[in-house]
Amino acid sequence: xQQAKPLTRPGSMVLDVIRFGAAIAVxxxxxxxxxxxxxxxxxxxxxxxxxxxxxxxxxxxxVIRLITAVxxxxxxxxxxxxxSRLYSIVLPALVFSVLAALCLHFFPTAxxxxxxxxxxxxxxxxxxxxxxxxxxxxxxxIRDNAVxxxxxxxxxxxxxxxxxxIPLRSWRWxxxxxxxxxxxxxxxxxxxxxxxxxxxxxxYQRLRTQNNAFRNLSAALAVTSVLIVxxxxxxxxxxxxxxxxxxxxxxxxxxxxxxxxHSHHILVNASTHYYLxxxxxxxxxxxLLLLVDRWHQSFSPSVSMAVRTVADGTFxxxxxxxxxxxxxxxxxxxxxxxxxxxxxxxxxxxxxxVAVAVPLDALKRWMRAKLSIPGxxxxxxxxxx
Numbered sequence: 001x002q003q004a005k006p007l008t009r010p011g012s013m014v015l016d017v018i019r020f021g022a023a024i025a026v027x028x029x030x031x032x033x034x035x036x037x038x039x040x041x042x043x044x045x046x047x048x049x050x051x052x053x054x055x056x057x058x059x060x061x062x063v064i065r066l067i068t069a070v071x072x073x074x075x076x077x078x079x080x081x082x083x084s085r086l087y088s089i090v091l092p093a094l095v096f097s098v099l100a101a102l103c104l105h106f107f108p109t110a111x112x113x114x115x116x117x118x119x120x121x122x123x124x125x126x127x128x129x130x131x132x133x134x135x136x137x138x139x140x141x142i143r144d145n146a147v148x149x150x151x152x153x154x155x156x157x158x159x160x161x162x163x164x165x166i167p168l169r170s171w172r173w174x175x176x177x178x179x180x181x182x183x184x185x186x187x188x189x190x191x192x193x194x195x196x197x198x199x200x201x202x203x204y205q206r207l208r209t210q211n212n213a214f215r216n217l218s219a220a221l222a223v224t225s226v227l228i229v230x231x232x233x234x235x236x237x238x239x240x241x242x243x244x245x246x247x248x249x250x251x252x253x254x255x256x257x258x259x260x261x262h263s264h265h266i267l268v269n270a271s272t273h274y275y276l277x278x279x280x281x282x283x284x285x286x287x288l289l290l291l292v293d294r295w296h297q298s299f300s301p302s303v304s305m306a307v308r309t310v311a312d313g314t315f316x317x318x319x320x321x322x323x324x325x326x327x328x329x330x331x332x333x334x335x336x337x338x339x340x341x342x343x344x345x346x347x348x349x350x351x352x353x354v355a356v357a358v359p360l361d362a363l364k365r366w367m368r369a370k371l372s373i374p375g376x377x378x379x380x381x382x383x384x385x
Contacts, residue, residue, distance in 0.1 A: 016311030061197020313354030
């Protein structure tokens with residue numbers, strides 16, 4: 001494929017709206033927890049919050065593919081770029097989670113009782129710090145901030161893509177095999193969903209230069225949607241037959257023996273349900289991007305800047321909202337059954353996270369300067385027009 005074109009300003013805004021909407025869905029799902037509120041359907045909203053992670057995976061694949069296609073990238077620069085992006089927010093989020101837990105430990109309240117710290121809290125902390133908390137069926141979660149589990153998928157996906165920059169093909173394939181042996185089946189199970197985002201990017205780049213691309217895509221999406229529905233119905237109808245084949249061939253027995261020996265499910269947190277959200281998300285994202293490319297409405301710089309500023313708080317909102325909710329619930333009294341007050345709580349938490357994103361973005365730029373990374377990815381993939 002030829003070198004990719006940067007996103008137009010409207011295209012960038014589409015991605016901003018999608019990622020911010022997914023982050024709000026996650027925050028609302030957690031805010032519906034009975035410890036934070038009453039009257040909201042917790043199980044349904046939490047399910048929506050969990051499935052919103054699929055949106056992040058597809059969007060992440062799209063953006064990483066775009067970044068590495070728009071500008072020349074070396075293995076070193078790619079690795080340092082991703083490390084600075086992750087740790088400029090992950091480290092402060094982990095520190096904030098620990099400080100919030102310590103605050104609640106030493107100053108407990110009736111609404112949030114104290115939980116004693118133990119050695120068992122140390123292993124999940126370092127597992128999530130190194131993004132190894134989900135390898136080989138493990139499910140090591142940070143207390144009071146379990147959302148880090150998805151980063152233990154995201155970071156390996158980054159590594160997988162980065163292996164493609166290894167110059168020698170023979171070493172590259174050896175690295176892929178080593179990657180598979182290290183991360184295990186559950187991360188490999190979810191990897192195609194992230195790669196779908198990369199595929200959506202490539203299709204988008206090919207279609208955006210064609211005059212009839214939007215019409216052809218609309219027809220293709222209609223056919224694809226019908227096929228997805230048919231395949232889902234077939235899979236549901238014949239799922240028990242497939243299970244019977246797995247039982248007869250001994251695959252189920254091998255899986256059960258492994259899970260009993262290691263005391264956990266080999267595909268924990270990995271589910272086909274993510275694909276039911278992720279695949280339509282990829283299709284919708286492709287359709288919207290092509291639509292706005294043909295929409296010649298101009299946006300004022302102030303509107304674009306406002307959307308970008310709010311959307312830049314997505315990562316911080318995702319990683320900071322749970323301990324922030326805990327502190328608010330513990331020390332600020334409010335009516336748990338009042339929808340307006342809960343919306344206000346969500347708004348305040350979102351505003352704080354957006355504000356925190358500014359100094360953390362400065363930290364990211366400082367880290368990239370210290371690591372001698374040429375340029376900044378986010379400023380090179382958006383067309384300034």
